[in-house]
Amino acid sequence: MNLTPTGLVVMPLGVVSAATALFVMAVDAAEDIRIVAPGTLMIAAVLLYAALLFYLGRSGIANVRKLEARAITDPLTRLPNRHALHEDIQLHSQANDEVALAIIDLDSFKQVNDHYGHAVGDQLIETCAAMIREACGDEALCYRLGGDEFAAMMTGKVAGTILEGMCRTLLARMAAPVAVGERHVTVGASIGLTRSTAEMRIPSSEMLRRADVAMSMSKRGGKMRCTWFNESFDRRRERVREIEDEIRSGITADEFTVAYQPLVDAESSRIVAVEALLRWDRGERAPLGPNVFIPVAEDCGLINPLGLWVLRRAVTDAMRWGDVALSVNISAAQLRNPEFPIKLGEVLEETGFPAHRLELEVTETCLVLDPVVAERTLDVIRLFGVRIALDDFGTGYASIGFLRRFRFEKLKLDRSLVELAGVDDASRAMMLSSIALARALNMGVTAEGVETPEQAELVRLAGCDQIQGWLYYRAMPAHEIDRLIAKQASDDDAAANPPVRREGGNAA
Ligand code: C2E
Ligand code: MG
Ligand code: MG
Numbered sequence: 001m002n003l004t005p006t007g008l009v010v011m012p013l014g015v016v017s018a019a020t021a022l023f024v025m026a027v028d029a030a031e032d033i034r035i036v037a038p039g040t041l042m043i044a045a046v047l048l049y050a051a052l053l054f055y056l057g058r059s060g061i062a063n064v065r066k067l068e069a070r071a072i073t074d075p076l077t078r079l080p081n082r083h084a085l086h087e088d089i090q091l092h093s094q095a096n097d098e099v100a101l102a103i104i105d106l107d108s109f110k111q112v113n114d115h116y117g118h119a120v121g122d123q124l125i126e127t128c129a130a131m132i133r134e135a136c137g138d139e140a141l142c143y144r145l146g147g148d149e150f151a152a153m154m155t156g157k158v159a160g161t162i163l164e165g166m167c168r169t170l171l172a173r174m175a176a177p178v179a180v181g182e183r184h185v186t187v188g189a190s191i192g193l194t195r196s197t198a199e200m201r202i203p204s205s206e207m208l209r210r211a212d213v214a215m216s217m218s219k220r221g222g223k224m225r226c227t228w229f230n231e232s233f234d235r236r237r238e239r240v241r242e243i244e245d246e247i248r249s250g251i252t253a254d255e256f257t258v259a260y261q262p263l264v265d266a267e268s269s270r271i272v273a274v275e276a277l278l279r280w281d282r283g284e285r286a287p288l289g290p291n292v293f294i295p296v297a298e299d300c301g302l303i304n305p306l307g308l309w310v311l312r313r314a315v316t317d318a319m320r321w322g323d324v325a326l327s328v329n330i331s332a333a334q335l336r337n338p339e340f341p342i343k344l345g346e347v348l349e350e351t352g353f354p355a356h357r358l359e360l361e362v363t364e365t366c367l368v369l370d371p372v373v374a375e376r377t378l379d380v381i382r383l384f385g386v387r388i389a390l391d392d393f394g395t396g397y398a399s400i401g402f403l404r405r406f407r408f409e410k411l412k413l414d415r416s417l418v419e420l421a422g423v424d425d426a427s428r429a430m431m432l433s434s435i436a437l438a439r440a441l442n443m444g445v446t447a448e449g450v451e452t453p454e455q456a457e458l459v460r461l462a463g464c465d466q467i468q469g470w471l472y473y474r475a476m477p478a479h480e481i482d483r484l485i486a487k488q489a490s491d492d493d494a495a496a497n498p499p500v501r502r503e504g505g506n507a508a
Pocket of ligand 1: 261276277278289290291294307310329330331361391392415448449450451468469470471475
C-alpha cells in the first residue's frame, strides 16, 4: 500500500466511495426487482458496508500510526529524528530531573562522502549510528538530527555527568578506524553538551542551540572532544561576528598591510628569503594580531579575497628583491577553494614574478582536513614551479607517511619545538630526528622563532639550513626590506670588489 499521505487519504476514500455506491445499488436493486425477501439483500448490503468501514477504519488508524512514526524517525538509521528529540525534551522537562543533551557531529564525514560516494557515506552513517546506540545503551536515548549530526539525551539526577562519560567512551571508540564495506575509515566526532535542571528549565530549541554552539567550540578546539556549553560562548560568538564585520569594512578601507620577516642562511646569516605576514592597522581601536583575525576570516570565507590580496601585494613588493625567495601563508579554506590555483596562475602571469622564487606555507591541519583535495591542489601549484613548505612543524601529529605523501620542499620547525629543544632532552631528540627525517626526504629545514644565540647555534649544528627569528630580524614594512636588500647587495659588491690598495699608501 502506498504510504504517502496523499496515497493514504485517496485510497480509503476511493474504497469507501465504492462501498457506498455498492450499498446504494443494493438498496436500489432491492426496491427495483421487488424480490420476495428484499430485507435479506438490504441486511447483507448493510453488513458488507459495516465490515468494509470497520476494516478501513482499522487499517486507516494503523496507517496514520505508521505515518506518525515516519514523521519522527530517520529512515536510514531508524533512529528518532530532531522532531522526536524536541518532543522528548519537552516531555522530560515536566519532571523534576535534570535533562542533559549531547550533540554529536562527525568530523570527517563530508570527506568520506565526497571521496567514496554516497553509498559508502550512508554505510558510515549507519555504522556510526550503531556505535552511538551502543554507547547510549538503555540509559540514554539517541537521535539522528540530519546529515552527520546525532544527539543523545538523558534524564536523571546526575544525567549530565553520566552522559559526558558516555560521550567520552564514544570518542575513544571513534578514534579507531571503523570498517565500512572493504574500507577502514577513521571518522571521529566533536561533541557539545548542555543541561537543563528543574531550577532552570530551558526550552528544547534553546537546548539544541546551546549544545550546537558547544559542539562548534569542540570543532574549533581541534575536534575529537566534548565541550559543555558556557554563557561566554555566546559573547565570544558576538565578538567574532563584530570582527567579521570589521574585517569586511577594513578591506574596503584599505586597513590591511603586509609586513616581511627575513629568513637568514644558517651559515652565512645572509637574507635568503622573506615571509609575508598580514598586519591590520586598526587606528585607535585595540590592535588585533593575525592569530586572532585570520581564524575569523577563515571561518567566514573572507580569507579568500584577503589571502589573494596578500599574495598579489607580496609578489609585487618582492619583484624588487633580487633572488630573495618569498614565502606566503595559505589557509585551509584557500587550499580547498578550486579557484585558488587559477588565481595563483593569474597573479604570477600578471606580475611576471618568477614562480621558483615563491614558496607557499601550509599547515598540517590544513592538509589533514581534506588530504585528497589538498594533494590535488598542491600538485597543480607545483606544476607552476611554486614550492610548498610545511609550517609550524612539531605542533601537530605529522607522521612519516604524511611527509612522504605531500613531499614538501621545506619543513619549518615551530618556535615551540625550537624553544623546548634548548631546555629539554626529549624535545631536542625530537627536533634532531625531525631534521634527520626531513633531510632523508630531501626537504630543506628552517627553524622558526629563534630568539637567542644559543638556540641559533643549536639549530645550526642540528642541520637547519635557514633560520627565522627575532635574534636576526622582526617583521618589517616593505620599504625597510628594500633598504636591507640594497645594503646586502652593496656589501656583496664590496666583498667581491675589495678596494685596491696602493703599495705603501692608503686605501683608494
Ligand atoms: P607563522 O606563519 O608561523 O609566522 C611566524 C610567526 O612567528 C609570525 O607571527 C612572526 O611574527 C612570529 N615570529 C617570528 N620570529 C619570532 C620570534 O623569534 N619570537 C616570537 N615570539 N615570534 C616570532 P605573526 O605575524 O603574528 O603571525 C602569526 C600567524 O598568523 C602566522 O604564523 C600565520 O600562521 C598566520 N598568518 C600571518 N599572515 C598570514 C597570511 O597572510 N595568511 C594566512 N593564511 N596566515 C597568516
Ligand atoms: Mg608561516
Ligand atoms: Mg610558523
